[in-house]
Amino acid sequence: MDSLKPLLDEIVADLRARTDKGRVADYIPQLAKVSADKFAIAVAPLSGPVVTAGDADEPFSIQSISKLFTLTLALGQIGDRVWDRVGREPSGNAFNSIVQLEHEQGRPRNPFVNAGAIAVTDIILGGHRPKEAIGEILRFVRFLANDDAINIDRLVAQSEQAHGDRNMALAHFMRSFGVIQHPPAEVLGVYFHQCAIAMNCRQLAQAGLFLAANGRNPLTGFNVVSSPRARRINALMMTCGHYDGAGDFAFRVGLPGKSGVGGGILAIVPNRAVVAVWAPGLDANGNSLLGTAALELLVQRTGWSVFG
Amino acid sequence: MDSLKPLLDEIVADLRARTDKGRVADYIPQLAKVSADKFAIAVAPLSGPVVTAGDADEPFSIQSISKLFTLTLALGQIGDRVWDRVGREPSGNAFNSIVQLEHEQGRPRNPFVNAGAIAVTDIILGGHRPKEAIGEILRFVRFLANDDAINIDRLVAQSEQAHGDRNMALAHFMRSFGVIQHPPAEVLGVYFHQCAIAMNCRQLAQAGLFLAANGRNPLTGFNVVSSPRARRINALMMTCGHYDGAGDFAFRVGLPGKSGVGGGILAIVPNRAVVAVWAPGLDANGNSLLGTAALELLVQRTGWSVFG
Amino acid sequence: MDSLKPLLDEIVADLRARTDKGRVADYIPQLAKVSADKFAIAVAPLSGPVVTAGDADEPFSIQSISKLFTLTLALGQIGDRVWDRVGREPSGNAFNSIVQLEHEQGRPRNPFVNAGAIAVTDIILGGHRPKEAIGEILRFVRFLANDDAINIDRLVAQSEQAHGDRNMALAHFMRSFGVIQHPPAEVLGVYFHQCAIAMNCRQLAQAGLFLAANGRNPLTGFNVVSSPRARRINALMMTCGHYDGAGDFAFRVGLPGKSGVGGGILAIVPNRAVVAVWAPGLDANGNSLLGTAALELLVQRTGWSVFG
Amino acid sequence: MDSLKPLLDEIVADLRARTDKGRVADYIPQLAKVSADKFAIAVAPLSGPVVTAGDADEPFSIQSISKLFTLTLALGQIGDRVWDRVGREPSGNAFNSIVQLEHEQGRPRNPFVNAGAIAVTDIILGGHRPKEAIGEILRFVRFLANDDAINIDRLVAQSEQAHGDRNMALAHFMRSFGVIQHPPAEVLGVYFHQCAIAMNCRQLAQAGLFLAANGRNPLTGFNVVSSPRARRINALMMTCGHYDGAGDFAFRVGLPGKSGVGGGILAIVPNRAVVAVWAPGLDANGNSLLGTAALELLVQRTGWSVFG
Incomplete structure (x- = not known):
């Protein structure tokens, strides 16, 4: 995972340069006031420290x-x-x-x-x-x-x-x-x-680790769920985790993931890692526009898709 | 893959003993007359011969x-x-x-x-x-x-x-x-x-091999599609391949799959194998009842789910 | 209107003899306990006394x-x-x-x-x-x-x-x-x-009189609404007054009407009279089964349909 | 009915002066090429000659x-x-x-x-x-x-x-x-x-006469339908004759009517007359915009609404 840090930095630089950042949720003032320029990514491997880039220590609403x-x-x-x-x-x-x-x-x-x-x-x-x-x-x-x-x-x-x-x-x-x-x-x-x-990307990635590790949280050693249940939750994230954009997320990213209108996405790489991204601007389905793009880039570079 | 044959035989024996076989499609007479007792499974590994059990050489309507x-x-x-x-x-x-x-x-x-x-x-x-x-x-x-x-x-x-x-x-x-x-x-x-x-399970499993092998058919060496396109087709099978039962198939089986009302299902195990099953009785969504059960058993025993 | 009383008595006798009385609303106990045998009809002419038959002085929930x-x-x-x-x-x-x-x-x-x-x-x-x-x-x-x-x-x-x-x-x-x-x-x-x-059929028929009399209540002489507005309210009753059974009510009865799940129906005969019926059993659309039948009979005998 | 001719002329003059004429149906070229300036009205009384104004002898597609x-x-x-x-x-x-x-x-x-x-x-x-x-x-x-x-x-x-x-x-x-x-x-x-x-307004009004005359065509003396059936057809026109604009037509005009995308409307005044109008421009529901307005005016002036 040593090589991840430069890759994450590259992704942050790439996405920060994009002009179409999507639309920040504005149905409540507390979300509307968050800057569309925020961007963070954190990768929690099954063992070893979390690797981050961008605003990964800034909490946001996980929704x-x-x-x-x-x-x-x-x-x-x-x-x-x-x-x-x-x-x-x-x-x-x-x-x-x-x-x-x-x-x-x-x-x-x-x-x-x-x-x-x-x-x-x-x-x-x-x-x-x-x-x-x-x-x-x-x-x-x-x-x-x-x-x-x-x-x-x-x-x-x-x-x-x-x-x-x-x-x-x-x-x-x-x-x-x-x-x-x-x-x-x-x-x-x-x-x-x-x-x-409210969580930051580092915390969010850690919170998802049990799903990448057959139900056992490697940080604490606790069995959160059984191994079959972890797989099943991942399956639900894949088919239902992005509302009416789940098909597109699977198509482009190829990982189980769950999004929130705060702009966060938690994605699971079974047996490898957990990725949390945050970019407040949303697409038409209410999923993070740049967050999805970041995950797409990451999977292209790492080959982490579950689909081959 | 040597150990697969006894496992497939066991699955066939298990499923043949079940009494609820679902309902054979009857909207046309040619499908209605197929026996609900037919059952076949074939696993095509990325290299080596196809392993089969049951009526794996009998053609059925792939629909x-x-x-x-x-x-x-x-x-x-x-x-x-x-x-x-x-x-x-x-x-x-x-x-x-x-x-x-x-x-x-x-x-x-x-x-x-x-x-x-x-x-x-x-x-x-x-x-x-x-x-x-x-x-x-x-x-x-x-x-x-x-x-x-x-x-x-x-x-x-x-x-x-x-x-x-x-x-x-x-x-x-x-x-x-x-x-x-x-x-x-x-x-x-x-x-x-x-x-x-009309195809039999052996043929069907072979036809899907390019999807498990990054787009290249290992039988012929031809590149059918690019590696990213193979992944994307797999993703579509996962989210949309079982009509309004796709979520349940992902939840229970955890593999990209495509079903037909003839009772066949083609499932992809990325980087490992392709599985074809055939059992004509259908569930309420029009997917093979025992075919799904067979894949669920197979994945439980092999750990082939893409979800961990 | 002198000849109305025997006709109403006849209608009451006819309907009381029917065995399929519909189903009394049972979503709250207060409605469920009302007897399906209740039946009332009241006709309020533009001038002269209200003519009634059956349980016309017993109040029910107008809903x-x-x-x-x-x-x-x-x-x-x-x-x-x-x-x-x-x-x-x-x-x-x-x-x-x-x-x-x-x-x-x-x-x-x-x-x-x-x-x-x-x-x-x-x-x-x-x-x-x-x-x-x-x-x-x-x-x-x-x-x-x-x-x-x-x-x-x-x-x-x-x-x-x-x-x-x-x-x-x-x-x-x-x-x-x-x-x-x-x-x-x-x-x-x-x-x-x-x-x-809670109103009885007599009261209900009187309350609708302004709609039959160009907006003016003949009992009190007060102009409730303008004449065009009275027509428009009648029109709305005709097209929307019986939920998803409005077409059928117009087809069978041919009068503007409004029903309630308490089993009441108020029907307007423009320039002639107002009819209120009450029979607690409902049809599948939630309209009084025998109440509708009674109005159908009444209109057949009187020729009061607005449709010719 | 003698006084009708000046009234119809007045209505034609009023409507011809309006600038918003709606949109002529354009899904086929034969309808699209009809001028939005066409306007006709014809009233067929139960007895006596048809009274017309505007382009009442010009045939149009009754649709x-x-x-x-x-x-x-x-x-x-x-x-x-x-x-x-x-x-x-x-x-x-x-x-x-x-x-x-x-x-x-x-x-x-x-x-x-x-x-x-x-x-x-x-x-x-x-x-x-x-x-x-x-x-x-x-x-x-x-x-x-x-x-x-x-x-x-x-x-x-x-x-x-x-x-x-x-x-x-x-x-x-x-x-x-x-x-x-x-x-x-x-x-x-x-x-x-x-x-x-293709019919003109004169022909159309005559064709509807049986519905205003209890099922019997006064021009020919033939009983087209029984009296109850005539009423029921009128009822269907009232609740269903203007697609998803039936409620509005009843509200504004108060007569049973049937429209066509050619811009025609046939309206029944039970026991009095039949009215046919033609104005090719349509409203959002596909009903003649000015045709409806003309009928609204006519009913206001004649008091012909069935609703009082």
């Missing part, structure tokens, strides 16, 4: 990348019964679409569209109070990243809540079918806080 | 697996301009759905749903006559499999044509948007013949 | 018939600006569908589907507090019916609220597009109370 | 107004079994949409959307050859209008056929569900000819 962590947590709690509530198929629709919910009796297509992630959060909420569930999710992310400095950006969480009508609609709709069980305001209280977790 | 070969052929003819006509995203809908075509101006979601494959066939038809295009496709499949004994089952082709209203609807609909350019009857004349190609 | 009264009230408050927020087209979908809202930027198709009625209630809410808006609606209905004994069934309203997730979803969804402006909980607080207004 | 005549013909042939194949509800979608066909097993929503009219034509085709069916339809229209000078514009028919992919898609799609039974090319051969019937 939907949190869906990966809550899915893992819920699977740990109730196992494959998660799939009684949430499907495993790409949606062919926007991340916040409600159309399929009506056509499919309130059952979300997969845990990485908003509806599915809300249903997963409802599972985690269990009998707890929202505050406890938020604490549990945060502790789990810190445990995965092996870093207790990770925190929630409360301003982001509040702002999400103030602009949360679309997600409230999804939650009430699912509840009318019995797919979620807690009051929507409580479920979304937790959901908006998980989306507001 | 939608042909979409993989025509896509490869069309990419060879007009390169990435294929993507001007066809998308690369999973559809979230049934293989023969027309709803998204109306919502998306007649542009098919990907080359592996019926509409997309018809658009690809329209490309191959080019200025040729249907008979010539059919000949070209057949020659290409023989070239890939390195086997000139492969043929088209004319009865199947005729029967498809006699029951082809749904596909005719897709073709006319796309033509109303200018997405296909030839008369629908001609395009579907070719399409129904490509679907009626 | 969606209230949408007619709130639309009239909102039109009185802000005039044709109502149509900036709500369309005037039949939906071709179920009364509580959310699909079209997503396809049409949150704008409800018409004021008689749930989403549209919620948007109308948002208008009435204006700057008021929910309690005041509820009072205003109740006063308006009493004024129309010229009967201060009309009241709200608080148990029904509370029960609706406890089962209101689907409507909450519609409200939050519209709010995410700016179509409604007040907090969904407040809007639905009013909406559930308007739906819980 | 979808023919759906009214073929529905009447099919009802005469197989009675209410027509409704086994076609629904009676507004679609909430564009005239040529295929989405609902997929969601509703190939059954068209009503006989006035393209799919429904094609299914009706399939009924008329019966065991006949296309040429015979075309002849029968033409004879029926001449019989209704009491005018043998009415003809089919063969150039229009041919041009429709050359641009008929969307309708071919609808026909094949329905045939895949068994909703239509003849080969789509034959059904559409008839359909395109019926759409290409």
Whole structure:
């Protein structure tokens, strides 16, 4: 991995020079004010130190990348019964679409569209109070990243809540079918806080390591999930991790990945490494424009695609 | 690969004992009369002989697996301009759905749903006559499999044509948007013949070898496609190769694959091997029920998943 | 109108004898417990006393018939600006569908589907507090019916609220597009109370009289709406008043009408009379099964269809 | 009706002065070349001569107004079994949409959307050859209008056929569900000819008279349909006669009507008269912009709305 540092620097230089940076999410002011010029990349190998370039120590809002962590947590709690509530198929629709919910009796297509992630959060909420569930999710992310400095950006969480009508609609709709069980305001209280977790690329790459290492976190030695479950989560990231851009991400990058509207992407290179990128400008599907381009470059240069 | 033969025999024995075999496609009599008890598996390693078990020398109708070969052929003819006509995203809908075509101006979601494959066939038809295009496709499949004994089952082709209203609807609909350019009857004349190609599992596994070997067919030494294009085709198989069951196939099997309603599945193990299975009974999404189960077992035992 | 009484008695006798009474709404216990054997009809002529038969003095939950009264009230408050927020087209979908809202930027198709009625209630809410808006609606209905004994069934309203997730979803969804402006909980607080207004057929027929009499209530002499507006409200009832059964109601009955899941239907015979029927059993579209049959009989015998 | 002539002249003068004339249909050259300045109106009273103004003796392509005549013909042939194949509800979608066909097993929503009219034509085709069916339809229209000078514009028919992919898609799609039974090319051969019937406003108004006169054509004394059937056809025109603009037409005009993309509208005033208008420019829903405005004016001045 010694040769990675110059490669990452080269990628940062290349992408920083691009003029089309995509469009920073602006549905809440806290995201809108982030500069489109930010760019970071971090590669965490299975052993050895994380290699980074760019703004890799600056935290950003992980947003939907949190869906990966809550899915893992819920699977740990109730196992494959998660799939009684949430499907495993790409949606062919926007991340916040409600159309399929009506056509499919309130059952979300997969845990990485908003509806599915809300249903997963409802599972985690269990009998707890929202505050406890938020604490549990945060502790789990810190445990995965092996870093207790990770925190929630409360301003982001509040702002999400103030602009949360679309997600409230999804939650009430699912509840009318019995797919979620807690009051929507409580479920979304937790959901908006998980989306507001702030991490830097270094932390994010570390938090994903268990998925590249057959379920065992090499930083801590803990078995987070079983080896088959790690593979399955990777499979879900591949087919559903980029909303209605999952096919294109697989086509161009060829790695399981999960994106967030904060501009972050977490990508898994099975048995090798984890890559986290951050570039706030988004493409039409809500995925990081330059983040995807950076991963495409990295895979071209390293040959890390899972597809040969 | 020496140890594969006993494993394949074991898988065949296991699956033959199962009572739920799914439902054989019955929309045309030629498919309906195939016995649900047929079962075959063939593994073609990058070097060395194909290993088989079950009815691996009995030809069956490859149906939608042909979409993989025509896509490869069309990419060879007009390169990435294929993507001007066809998308690369999973559809979230049934293989023969027309709803998204109306919502998306007649542009098919990907080359592996019926509409997309018809658009690809329209490309191959080019200025040729249907008979010539059919000949070209057949020659290409023989070239890939390195086997000139492969043929088209004319009865199947005729029967498809006699029951082809749904596909005719897709073709006319796309033509109303200018997405296909030839008369629908001609395009579907070719399409129904490509679907009626009959192959056995041995031939099918061989025909897919270029996708496991960075684009080069190890049987013949010919470079079929470039290495990046092979990866990209694999990616499309992963996200779109099993219709509205692609997510589940990735979750359970973890390999790029393409299924057909004849009960065949072709799966790629990058840099290792190609697997072809055949079991005529289908699941609700139109994918081989026991074929998928066989691949799941094989991957569990070999660790061949691309996801770690 | 003297000959009406025997005709109404005959209709009641005929319908009471029928065995297929439809299915009483059971989404809340207060509606589920109403007997499917109830049946009432009342005809209010433009002048002279109301003629009734059956349980015409027994109050029932008017449910969606209230949408007619709130639309009239909102039109009185802000005039044709109502149509900036709500369309005037039949939906071709179920009364509580959310699909079209997503396809049409949150704008409800018409004021008689749930989403549209919620948007109308948002208008009435204006700057008021929910309690005041509820009072205003109740006063308006009493004024129309010229009967201060009309009241709200608080148990029904509370029960609706406890089962209101689907409507909450519609409200939050519209709010995410700016179509409604007040907090969904407040809007639905009013909406559930308007739906819980209890009236008998006599009162209901009287409350609709202004629509048969060019906008002027002949009981009180008050001009409720202008003559063109009365015609337009009748037109909306004809094309949108029976959800996805409006075409069938027009075909069979041929009068503008508005139904409610409590089993009531209010039908307008322009320049002649108003008819209110009540039979709690519903058809598949949520319209009163025997109520529709009764109106069909009545129109056959009286020749009151607007269609010749 | 003596006072009608000055009123019609006034309406023509008013509308001719308007600058926004809508957009002439341009999907085939024969329609595209018609001048947007054409304007005609004809009123046929139940007795007495037709009153006209503008270009009322100039024939135009009746297009979808023919759906009214073929529905009447099919009802005469197989009675209410027509409704086994076609629904009676507004679609909430564009005239040529295929989405609902997929969601509703190939059954068209009503006989006035393209799919429904094609299914009706399939009924008329019966065991006949296309040429015979075309002849029968033409004879029926001449019989209704009491005018043998009415003809089919063969150039229009041919041009429709050359641009008929969307309708071919609808026909094949329905045939895949068994909703239509003849080969789509034959059904559409008839359909395109019926759409290409050319009539002037005088003829059109006369052809609709039976619908205003309880089923009996006052010109000829023939009973075309029974009185209840006349009412029901009027009801269908009201709820479904203007595609996804039916609600608006009822709201503004308040008469049963059927429009065509040639710019014609036929409107029924039960027990009084029939009105035909022609203005080639269309609104966004494909209905005559100025034709609708003319009818709105006429009804305002005459009080002919069925809604009071």
